[in-house]
Amino acid sequence: MNKTNTGKLERLGIHTDMELVLHLPSRYEDETKLTSLAEAMFRRIGHIQTEGVITLSEIQYRPRRQLVVFLSDGANQLVLRFLHFYASQQKQLALGKRVRARGELRQGFNGMEMVHPVYKIVDENTPLPDALTPVYPTSEGVSQNFLRKAINEALERIDLSDTLPDALLNKLDLPGFEKSIRYLHNPPANADENALLDRTHPAWERMKFDELLAQQLSMRRAQIARRRQKSNVLKAPGSLTKAFIRSLPFTLTDEQEKVVAEIREDLVKAWPMQRLLQGDVGSGKTVVAAIAACQAIDNGFQVAMMAPTEILAEQHFQRLNEWMAPLGISVVWLNGSMKKKAKEEVLSLIGSGEAQFIVGTHALIQESVRFANLGLAIIDEQHRFGVGQRLVLRNKGGNAESIIPHQLMMSATPIPRTLAMTFYADLDVSVIAKLPPGRKPVVTRLIDQKRRDEVIERIHAATLGGRQVYWVCPLIEESEALQLQTAVETHAILTEALNELSVGLIHGRMKAAEKQAVMTDFLEKRIHVLVATTVIEVGVDVPNASLMIIEHAERFGLSQLHQLRGRVGRGSIDSVCLLMYQKPLGDTAKKRLMTMRETNDGFVISQRDLEIRGPGEFLGARQSGQAMLRFADLEKDVDLIGKAASLAEDLLNGKLPDSDTIMSKHLARWLDYREEYLNV
Template sequence: MKKLERLGIRTDMELVLHLPSRYEDETKLTDISDAIFRRTGPVQVEGVITMSEVQYRPRRQLVVFISDETGTLVLRFLHFYPSQIKQLSSGKRIRVRGELRQGYNGAEMVHPAYRMVEESTPLPDALTPVYPSCEGISQNYLRKEIAICLKKLDLADTLPETLLAELRLPGFSEAVRFLHNPPADTDESALLDRTHPAWIRMKFDELLAQQLLMRRAQLARCRQKAHPFHLSGKLVEEFVHHLSFRLTKAQQKVVSEIRRDLGRNYPMQRLLQGDVGSGKTVVAAIAALQVIGNGYQVAMMAPTEILAEQHYHRLSEWMTTLGLSVVWMSGSMKKKERETVLSAIESGQAQFIVGTHALIQDTVRFAGLGLVIIDEQHRFGVGQRLVLRNKGDTQSEIPHQLMMSATPIPRTLAMTFYADLDVSVIGELPPGRKPVITRLINQERRDEVIGRVHAAAMQGRQIYWVCPLIEESESLQLQTAVDTHAMLMETLEGLSVGLVHGRMKSEEKQQIMKEFLEGKIQVLVATTVIEVGVDVPNASLMVIEHAERFGLSQLHQLRGRVGRGDAESVCLLLYQRPLGKTAKQRLVTMRETNDGFMIAQRDLEIRGPGEFLGARQSGQAVLRFADLEKDGDLIEKAAALAGSLLKGEMADADRIVSAHLQRWLDNREEFLNV
C-alpha cells in the first residue's frame, strides 16, 4: 500500500474507487494478415516467434518476428532488459496488442503490450481496465491489487434499496464491480463518456459525499461562537444618507442578508458575488459600520497592493466623514510607519484596517476583530484566510467573515464547492452604467488601433493598453509591455504614456496609478496588475494585446476597468492568427455579451472549475468522476438528499451519512474551518 500512496491511495476502499480511465478490448484476436490490411487503431494478434535478435543499426534494439497461418509481423523494442531476450526466444507463443505501422521489414509494432501464452490459453471475457498510474506502478499490479480488494471488502450499499429505486440507480457493489470488469459486449462509448448507469451511480455517490461533507462543515460553523452585532447608533444611516448615489434593489437585499447574519451569535460565512462595477465595496462598508458601531474592528484583505490601496482611499473618504479611523498595511511600508500602524491596530485606535497579505503576519495583533472581509477571495489560499480569521479568536468567539468576488460563480459550481457558504448575489449594475462595446481586431490592423488611441486622447479620454508579458519571450513571441510602452512613446508624440507592471517597486506603481487617476497620464501601458480594483472614470478605451492568450474571466475583469464614467466605452481585443478553437470561443463570447454570469458559465465549460476555485480546494476532496457541466441534474439530486439526511428526515439517516462518508472520504473532514 505504501507504493500506492504516490497515487493518493491510502486504504483498500480508495483502491476500489480507483476506477479505470479507459479500457482495452483483449477479448478478440485478429489474423495478422487482416490486421496488416486494415491497419487502423489498436489490434490484438497471436503467433509463434520465428526469429528474435538484437540488432545494432541504426541503434541497439530487440527485433522479434512472429507468424500465424496468415502472415508475419515484426515487433520492435528500443528499450529492453536481458531477461526479455530469453523470454522472447524462437518457438514461443505470444499474444500482442498495439498499433501497426510500416517499418523497414514490413508491418511492425513498436513496444506493444504482450503476454506469453499457450495454444489453449483462453481469451478474457471482459474488457481490460486501464487505470490512472505513475512511474513504478504497473497496470498488472493495479489490476491484481484491486481484484484482491474487491473480494475481501464489504461492499454493502450505503443507501437503502427504496431510495435507489426512486433515483433509478444500480447497487454500489454491482456498479463498482462492473466498472472494473465490464463484459465484452458493453457499449464502450457509454463507458468512456461516463453515461453508463454504473458510472452514474459512482458520480452520484461522489457528489453526495461531497455535499454531506460541505453541509456538515456549515453545521459545524453554526456551533461555533461569534459576537452578535446589532445595529447601533446612526452610523449606517448617516453613511447611506451621505452617499452620492442610491443603493440598487440588489444591494439593499444583500445588505439585509448580511445585517441579519451579523446579528447572530455564530460566525457569518458569506460569499458576496457581483459583476464588475456592481457595487460590492459599498455593501462591505455598510457591513463594516455595523461592526464598528459596536466597538469592534474590521479587517479587509485584498490580493494586490494596487487593489488594497484603492480600497483604502475609497473607504477613508467615506469613513473619515463619520469620524472613524482607517489605516493601511502593506509589506512595502517603511519600518517607522509600520510600527505606528501596528500600534494603532493593537490599541484599538484603528477601527478599519485595509491591507494585503501583510495583515496575516505574526506582528499584526488586533484589539477586537469582529469582521474579516476578503476581496477576490479565490486568490487566497484556505490557510491564509484562516490565519486572518483566527487573529480575532478571543474568548472562544471568532470573527464573522465576508468574502467578495467579481468573478461570478456558475450555479453548479456554487452548489458543489461553495455549498458550505451562504451566497449573496448583486445581480444588477448601478443606474447609468453603460455596457462596454467590444471589438475583435487582427494584430495586422495595429496602426488603426494606435490612431484610435490618439484620437481618444485628443478628446480628453484616457486609455489602458494591456500586455500579457513584461519581458521578451522567444517561445511565445508576444509583444511585451516594455516594448509596447517604448513604441507608443515614440508613436504618440505629445501624449503622456505611463507603464505599470508587477515587477516595479510598490512606490513606483502607486505613483504611476496616482498620476493616471489624476489625468496626468493619458495612456497607461500595463500588465494584468490592473485587472481588479482600479477605478478611473475617465478611462473609456481599453486595448488588450494578444487577447487570445487570456482566460475569459480575466478578459472580463480587465474590460471592467472601463465603462465607469459617462462616456461610451470600448474594449479592443487584439488577436493574432491562427486562432485555436478555445481561443476563438473565448473572444467570440467577449464580443457577444457583457453578462458576467454568462461569461462565467462559458468559462466553466471551456476551462473547467480551476479558474473559479483558485486555492480554495486546499485539503478538500476534488471531484474525480462528476462533471460540473454535464451532471447538473445529479448535483441537484445529491444536494436535496444531503439536506434531507442531515435534517434527519429519513429513517436511519445518521447511519447512512456515517457509512457514506466513511466509504468515500474515510471521514476526513480537515477543512471544516475553511
C-alpha cells in the same frame, strides 16, 4: 491496505483500501478477442490483438538501434518493433516463444508491423480474458499489473455493503454499490464501452451520485457546525450606519439593498456569518461591504479588509477613508513594503483598538498583527487567497471565549449556479447581478495584430477627446521576465509613436510606492496612455479611462479578459475594449474571443468559461483541500447534483429512517480523513 504496497500507492494519493477501490479506470482495453494474422494482413490498419510464434528476434542498427521481432502463424507474419527496449525483453522475446501482442497496425519496412505493442508470453492453451481490461490512472513506477492486482485484492478485503437502503436506490433509479464498483473494475466483454468511457453507464451514475452526496453532506454539516460556534451579535442599524448611507452621493440599487439586508440579518446572529458576495466588476460590492463594516464599528468592533494586491488594497483604503473619515472613523492600511517605523505605528493603532477599519494585503495575517476586537473580516477577490490565509485572518479575531469574527468574502468572478451549488454548499451566497444605473456596457471589438497602426491612430483620437487609454501587454505564462520585457518594449514603441503624449508603464516588479505613483498620475490625468501587465487586472478604478487595448488577447483566459475589460467603462462615457489577436487561432481561443465580443454579462462569461476549461480555476484555493470531485461532471450531471443536494437535506433533517447511520457510513466510505479539507 497491504503494507508492502503502501509506498507505491501513496504516490497516487492512495492511503486506504477504500481509496484503492475507488481508484477507477480511465479507459479499458479489449483483450477478449483475437484477430488472426491472416485477417490482420487483410485489414492492414486498426488496433488489434493477435498471436503468433517468434521466428526471428534480433537487434538491428539501421536506421537506428532497435529490437525487431518476427511473429508468424506459418503462413503470415507480423513485425513487432521496439525502438526502446531492455536486455530482459530481448531474452523474453526469444525464438520459438508464443506471443500475444496488442497494438496499432501500420505499414512498415518489412510489411505490416506494430511499434511498441503491449505483449505477453503465452502458450497454445492460455485462455482469453472474459472481461475488458481496466487501464488506471498511474504514475512512474506504478505499473498497470501492480494496480490491477492491488485493487482486486482490496475488493475482496473490504466491506462493500451499501450505504443507501434498497428503497431509496429504487426511488433514485440507481444500482447497488457493490454491483457497480465490481462492474467498473471488471466489465464483461459485451459491456457498452462508449457508456463506460463517457461515464453515462448506470454503474458510473451510482459512483457520481455517491461522490456528490458525500460532498453535499460534508459541506452542509460544516455549515451546521459553524452555527454552533460563537460570534458577537452586531445589532443594526446604528447611528454610524445611517449617517454613512445618508452621506453617499448615490442611491443604493434594489439589488444592493437586498444584499445589505441579507448581511445585516447575518450579523445580528450569535454565530459567525460566512457569506460570499458575488458581483460583476463595477456592481457596487465595496459600498455593500462598507455598510456591513459600519454595522460592526457601530457595535464597537474593528473591521479588517484583505485584498490580494497592494494596488487594490491602497485603492480600497483611499476610497473607504474618503467615505469614513468625515464620519470620525479611523481607517488605516497595512502592507508588506511599509517602512519599519510606519508599520510599528499602524500595528500599535490596531492593537490598541484606535484603528477601527484596517485595510491591507497578506500583511494583515502576519504574526505581528494583533487586533483588539476584530468583529468582521472582509476578503476581497477571495479566490486569490489560500484556504489557510483566509482562516488565519478569521482566527485572529478569536479570543479566550472562542468567539470568532463574522466573515464576508467578495468575488468579481461570478460563479455558475451548478458550481455554487456544489462547491459553496456550506456558504450563504448573495449576488448583485446588475450594474448601477448610468454605467454603459463596454463595446468589445476584435482586431488583427497586423492593424496595430490603426490602433495607435485610435489612441490619438481618444486622447484628443480628453480620454485615457490602457494598453495591456500579453500574458506570457512561461516567464514573468518575458512579460516585463514585452511591456518595456511596448512602452518604448508607444512613447516614440505618441511623442506628444505622456505614456506610463506599470508592472509587477515595480516597488509598491512606484506603482502607486504611476496610478496616481494616471488617475489625475498626467498620464494619457498606461502600458501595463496584468497587475491592473483587479481593483483599478479610473473613470476617465475609456479605451483598452489587450495585446495578444488569445493568450488570456475568459475570466481574466473580463476582469481586464472591467477597468474601462467605469464612468458614464462610452468605452471600447479592443482585443488584438494573432492568427492562427485555436478553437478554444476563438470561443473565448467570440464570447467576449458577444456579452458583457459576467455570469454568462463564467458559464462559458466553465464549459471551456472546467471548474478548477473557479475554486481558488478551495482545491488546496484536494480535488473535491473526481467523477461527477458539473455540466453533464446537473440532475445528479440536484438529487444529491435534496437527499443530503433530507438526511440532515432526519427525514429518513436511520438518517444518522446512513450519513456516517456514507461519509466514512467516501471522505474518510479528507473531510476536514472540504470544510475550510
